Amino acid sequence: MRRVMHGDVVAVARVLLTCAPPVRQGLCRTLIEKADAAHRFFKRKGRAHPLWGDGSLMVLAHCYPMRPEPGFSDTDYCTCMEMVLSELVAWRTARQITRRHS
16 A cells, blocks of 8 residues: 555545444455555556555545545544554554564
């Protein structure tokens, strides 16, 4: 996946706001995995993936419905932001463990 910036996290959180809370974590993981796959495709083929973009979370997130950014006074939004960050940490940690054992 391309380098993750603040805007990427915001975009994914805005997508998660459109979903019921029980499906958010699965969707978040899916977006991270698709962005990573799209980036690998981009590096191999030299062009963006036809469905998932160039490997940036923001580009992929814009393929989904999004709510406007509400601000941090919205508890639901804060929960979504926290979820995106948590899932990114979990994804990176899992990749580091896999690399050490390969």
